[in-house]
Each structure stands twice: as structure tokens, then as C-alpha cells.
Amino acid sequence: MKLHIDGVSKQYKGKVALANFEAEFTEGVHALLGPNGAGKSTLMRIIAGVLRPTSGKVCLDGESTVAMGERYRDVLGYLPQSFGLYKNFTAERFLLYIAALKGLDKSVAPRKVAETLSLVGLGDVGKLKVGKLSGGMKQRLGIAQALLNNPKVLIVDEPTAGLDPKERIRFRNLLSEFARDRIVVLSTHIISDVEVVAQDVYLMNRGQLLAKNTAEGFLADMVGKVWTLTCAEREIGRYERKFQVGNVSRIGQDVKLRILSDQAPSIQAVAAEPTLEDMYLYYFKEEAAADEVHVVDAV
Amino acid sequence: MQRAETIREWQRLAQEGLVQDGENQVDVEALAVLLDEYTVEFPPEEVLQRAVETTLDYLPRPESTPTMEQLVTERVRSPQTVTPPTLVNVSASLSSASQTWWIGVRRQIQIFRVQTQYMANWFWPLSILLFACGFWATVHHGANPYKTMLFLAPMPFALGVMELMRDVDVGMAEIELTCRISLPQMLMSRTVLLGLYNVILNAAISVALYVAFGVDFWRVVLLWLVPFTYMAAVMLFLATKVRSRLLAPFSMLMWGGGVLIALANPNLLPQLLAWSETWLVGLAAMGLLLASLQMMRLHRMLERGTIFETAH
Numbered sequence: 142m143k144l145h146i147d148g149v150s151k152q153y154k155g156k157v158a159l160a161n162f163e164a165e166f167t168e169g170v171h172a173l174l175g176p177n178g179a180g181k182s183t184l185m186r187i188i189a190g191v192l193r194p195t196s197g198k199v200c201l202d203g204e205s206t207v208a209m210g211e212r213y214r215d216v217l218g219y220l221p222q223s224f225g226l227y228k229n230f231t232a233e234r235f236l237l238y239i240a241a242l243k244g245l246d247k248s249v250a251p252r253k254v255a256e257t258l259s260l261v262g263l264g265d266v267g268k269l270k271v272g273k274l275s276g277g278m279k280q281r282l283g284i285a286q287a288l289l290n291n292p293k294v295l296i297v298d299e300p301t302a303g304l305d306p307k308e309r310i311r312f313r314n315l316l317s318e319f320a321r322d323r324i325v326v327l328s329t330h331i332i333s334d335v336e337v338v339a340q341d342v343y344l345m346n347r348g349q350l351l352a353k354n355t356a357e358g359f360l361a362d363m364v365g366k367v368w369t370l371t372c373a374e375r376e377i378g379r380y381e382r383k384f385q386v387g388n389v390s391r392i393g394q395d396v397k398l399r400i401l402s403d404q405a406p407s408i409q410a411v412a413a414e415p416t417l418e419d420m421y422l423y424y425f426k427e428e429a430a431a432d433e434v435h436v437v438d439a440v
Numbered sequence: 441m442q443r444a445e446t447i448r449e450w451q452r453l454a455q456e457g458l459v460q461d462g463e464n465q466v467d468v469e470a471l472a473v474l475l476d477e478y479t480v481e482f483p484p485e486e487v488l489q490r491a492v493e494t495t496l497d498y499l500p501r502p503e504s505t506p507t508m509e510q511l512v513t514e515r516v517r518s519p520q521t522v523t524p525p526t527l528v529n530v531s532a533s534l535s536s537a538s539q540t541w542w543i544g545v546r547r548q549i550q551i552f553r554v555q556t557q558y559m560a561n562w563f564w565p566l567s568i569l570l571f572a573c574g575f576w577a578t579v580h581h582g583a584n585p586y587k588t589m590l591f592l593a594p595m596p597f598a599l600g601v602m603e604l605m606r607d608v609d610v611g612m613a614e615i616e617l618t619c620r621i622s623l624p625q626m627l628m629s630r631t632v633l634l635g636l637y638n639v640i641l642n643a644a645i646s647v648a649l650y651v652a653f654g655v656d657f658w659r660v661v662l663l664w665l666v667p668f669t670y671m672a673a674v675m676l677f678l679a680t681k682v683r684s685r686l687l688a689p690f691s692m693l694m695w696g697g698g699v700l701i702a703l704a705n706p707n708l709l710p711q712l713l714a715w716s717e718t719w720l721v722g723l724a725a726m727g728l729l730l731a732s733l734q735m736m737r738l739h740r741m742l743e744r745g746t747i748f749e750t751a752h
Contacts, residue, residue: 186614189614189617189618190617190618191614191617191618193743211620211622214618214619214620214622215620217618218618219614219615219618220615221614221615223611224611224612224614224615225610225611225612226610226611226612227606227610227612228610229560238554238558239615239619241554241557241558241621242554242616242619242620242621242626243619243620243621244619244620244621283615286615
């Protein structure tokens with residue numbers, strides 16, 4: 142199975158949100174990484190068929206998804222970045238409604254709904270009204286609706302936002318298992334999610350594809366570009382002006398800086414093992430600072 | 441037998457020396473003259489049949505198409521049921537078309553069922569209650585039946601607008617757009633459902649007023665049909681422009697208040713009732729056209745995702 146993004150562009154009132162994006166997704170998890178406004182959500186919406194591209198097309202196994210219409214929607218699961226739910230519905234009724242819209246047989250739907258609720262850890266709150274659920278539970282309900290029709294193509298935009306660490310681990314495992322014979326396109330700010338589950342990573346900024354590689358490939362590229370340096374606190378400013386400084390941690394009276402630079406920033410600097418967070422900072426610099434990239438090392 | 445006779449004819453020609461000269465060369469001119477006069481005897485029926493049967497085996501045919509032999513056998517058994525191969529294909533296409541049509545109908549019924557099932561519980565009884573109150577006021581408090589009809593005409597549709605755009609209002613639209621029954625299909629079905637329900641309620645109260653007061657039935661029908669179609673067009677237009685749950689109550693208030701204020705003028709209702717039926721039918725047709733255009737516009741907006749582009 143191949144999902145081909147064929148030179149897709151999108152403009153909003155003359156402003157380019159996505160420019161000639163090319164990619165080919167096969168079975169596995171493919172992560173889109175980039176700061177706010179990079180065009181990730183626009184791309185996800187276009188892949189999901191919610192938005193029509195200004196030019197280009199999305200093809201599944203060589204056939205345009207627009208032309209496929211209902212046949213494409215039958216194999217599609219989609220979780221948007223932000224969504225609302227019918228507050229007066231119970232979680233179970235909500236999923237039954239979505240099951241009806243997805244064309245699940247009436248005889249199968251209740252069992253499938255119960256299974257999916259249990260899969261996302263909401264098995265015991267099925268009778269609860271959606272309005273009474275916490276933010277994390279609503280997010281899980283959103284994930285459940287995307288999985289309900291056992292999709293072959295799953296598009297998830299920031300799926301782990303609002304989930305606690307335990308739930309994030311559960312979802313990551315679920316996604317890895319799910320992606321064995323399915324295409325999963327994931328957009329996230331949480332770099333550790335990408336590191337663990339993604340088979341390849343697409344870096345996007347200002348509507349363009351900056352680079353594509355595996356997580357390991359990106360890390361390998363960063364070798365020799367990450368340094369640690371211990372210095373006095375008053376020297377921080379000097380280094381910040383000259384280099385891209387990542388983490389700053391205090392060690393007694395001094396501070397330890399993590400610096401991104403193609404050359405050693407000082408003779409005292411020691412080469413460090415790169416992480417994906419370093420890679421993100423290296424590529425996105427100011428945008429990363431503005432976005433406050435979420436790094437969840439504990440997970 | 442015929443073949444033997446033909447050979448004999450050529451043998452006879454050879455014997456007479458017309459075909460071959462001394463060097464075994466064919467005398468073409470002599471042969472041509474001979475053939476000008478040569479006649480071929482028509483072969484007997486059984487020889488023709490054998491030739492046809494022999495060549496039939498070498499004709500290409502689709503797997504599903506019955507062989508000529510089967511068709512002939514079938515014809516002998518029951519002449520009515522035989523269908524030539526080409527007609528078999530046509531008949532299959534027609535059957536497939538009727539199946540597609542039936543699948544489409546079943547699908548539409550399914551969409552209506554889902555929409556009816558998941559429409560807000562309060563909508564159906566509240567609309568009936570509204571009409572029941574109107575009828576009760578007319579019967580027991582002497583309200584003018586034509587005024588009642590004008591007042592109530594578009595109310596269920598205006599009320600239903602709250603449900604019409606609920607997906608977009610609560611943020612469910614993106615998810616619903618990716619379902620098999622997609623949002624544009626649902627929205628069209630919901631609009632048709634609301635319209636039908638409104639028409640049924642209007643028709644029911646028209647009959648009730650006709651029975652109770654002997655009003656001019658067709659005039660009453662036209663009197664509600666015109667405002668209903670125009671109000672539907674306006675509500676569909678506003679639904680894409682105004683994102684507020686207050687739209688429905690506000691519109692109902694505006695319509696109800698407007699009708700009451702306008703009809704406080706004692707000369708207006710008689711003037712309306714004096715309008716020709718042709719004129720009212722024309723107005724209703726125009727209203728229906730406007731409402732349909734609004735429906736199509738809404739459909740296009742959802743299908744192309746324009747409704748989300750406004751968020752950027």
C-alpha cells in the first residue's frame with residue numbers, strides 16, 4: 142500500500158501554507174515535525190480529504206483519493222488537531238454515532254465500540270456523558286473514533302496532546318502495533334514520540350519540506366554538531382549571542398551549556414551525543430524557541 | 441456427395457484438355473471463360489449446418505455467455521427464455537444499474553435513519569407543540585387561521601437550523617467529513633428532513649384549519665409555502681455566516697414578531713389574500729430556487745473545505 146503526496150500546495154488568500162510537498166508513505170509510522178505554522182495540519186487535512194489542495198494530489202495505490210471518494214473514506218481514520226465532541230452524548234453513544242457514519246453494520250457496531258473503548262482505556266466510562274470527561278479522556282475518545290473502522294490509513298494530528306505519560310506510552314505502543322500493516326501519518330511536537338515510533342521523519346517549515354530521514358539518520362547527521370561546555374553564569378550571554386544554545390543546567394556555581402555548532406565553540410567544549418531535540422533546535426532555531434518544544438525525556 | 445461431383449467436374453475439364461496444355465501450364469483465359477459460365481450448386485441444409493457447427497467451436501466467446509448449443513437446446517425446451525448473447529450483456533448492465541439504484545436508495549434511507557436517530561430529542565416534539573399551540577389559539581381564542589398559518593409557516597425549519605450546523609458549531613465537522621457518510625451528504629439529508637418535517641406539519645395544520653374553519657385550503661397552502669421557502673433560503677445563508685446557537689431563537693423571534701407587527705395593520709391580510717394564485721405559485725417557485733441555491737452553496741463549502749479555510 143502506498144500513499145503518494147504528489148506536489149501538493151495550498152494557498153489561503155494568496156498566502157502559501159504548503160508548497161509543492163512530495164512524499165510517499167508506505168506501511169509504518171511517518172512523523173511530520175515542525176514548528177507552528179509549518180503547514181503540518183494543512184497537509185494532514187489535505188491527506189484526510191478535509192481540504193482540497195490548490196494544486197497537486199494525494200493518491201492511494203496510484204488512484205486519486207478525491208476520485209476514490211467513499212472508498213478512500215472507508216479505509217481512513219482521522220484525528221484532527223483540535224476537535225469538539227457532542228457533550229450530551231455518552232462516550233458509547235458518540236462512538237455508535239460515528240460507527241453509523243462510518244458505515245459499520247448495526248450488528249457489529251456495539252461490540253466494536255466496546256472493544257475500541259477498552260483499547261483506549263475508556264472501557265469503564267462508556268456510559269458517562271462526554272461533557273463529564275476530562276481533557277485526556279476526550280482526546281482518547283477522539284483516538285477511539287479514528288480507530289473504529291480499523292483504518293488502513295490513519296492520520297493523527299497531535300494525538301498525544303493532553304495525555305498523561307502513562308497514556309502516552311499506551312498510545313505509542315498501540316500506534317507501533319497498529320502500523321505494522323497500515324500507513325500512519327503522525328504530526329507531533331513531542332519529539333520523544335517521534336524517536337520511538339516513527340520509521341521516518343519529515344521536517345517541515347513555512348509550508349516546505351526541509352529534510353526527510355530516519356530518526357537514526359538525523360542523529361547521525363548531528364554527530365559533531367552538539368557540544369557541552371561548562372562556564373561561569375556571566376558568560377552565558379556571550380555564548381548565546383554567538384551560538385545556538387540549547388539546555389542550560391546549573392552545576393554548583395557554574396552552568397553547563399548545550400551548544401549546537403558545526404565547530405567546537407571553545408577549546409573546553411566537549412562533543413556530546415546528539416538527541417532529536419538537538420536536531421530540532423538545529424533546524425528550527427528561533428521557531429523552536431517560540432514554540433517551546435515539548436521534550437518528555439521520562440517517557 | 442457434392443464434393444465428389446465438383447472433383448468430377450474438374451476431372452472432366454482436365455480430360456478435355458482445357459485446363460492444362462502440353463507443358464502442364466494453366467490456360468487462364470480458357471479457365472476464365474469457363475468460370476463465367478460455371479455455376480455452383482447450393483449445398484444441402486445438413487451440409488451447411490455441419491459447417492456452422494464446425495466453425496462455431498473456433499469463435500471467441502465470453503465465459504459467462506452461454507454457448508450457441510446451450511441456447512439452441514434452451515430454445516427447444518422453452519422458446520420464451522432464450523436470450524441471445526448480446527442481449528445477455530445488455531440485460532446484465534440493466535440489472536447492475538437497477539442494483540446500483542437500489543443500493544443508492546438504501547444508502548439514502550440509511551442516512552435519513554441516522555440523521556433522525558441522532559437529531560436532538562427536543563426538536564421533534566417541540567415543533568409539534570408549537571403547531572399544537574397555534575391550532576389551540578386559533579380554535580379557542582379566535583385567532584385568524586391565516587395569521588396562524590403565516591406565523592407558524594417557517595418555525596420548525598428555523599428551529600432546526602440549530603441542529604443543521606451543529607457539527608461545525610461544536611467542532612465535529614472535520615471528523616465527520618472523513619466518514620463514509622460525509623458531512624455534505626449528512627447536511628443535505630438533514631436539510632431535506634427538516635424541510636419535509638416542516639411541510640408535513642404545515643400540511644397537517646392546513647387540513648386541520650380547513651376542517652375546523654372551512655378556510656380556502658389551497659390559498660392557505662400557498663400562504664405558508666411562500667414564507668417557508670424564503671425563510672429556508674435565508675436561514676441556510678445565515679447558517680454559514682453566523683456561528684451562534686442564538687441564531688435559531690433570534691430568527692424565530694424576528695419572524696414571529698415581524699408577522700405580528702405587520703398583520704396588526706388590518707388592511708394587510710386582506711391584500712395578501714387577494715393576491716392571485718399564479719403570483720403566489722411564482723413566488724413560491726422563486727423561493728424554492730433560492731433555497732436550493734443556498735443548499736448547493738453550503739454543500740460546495742463543506743466539500744471543498746472552504747468552511748475551514750476561514751479559520752486560518
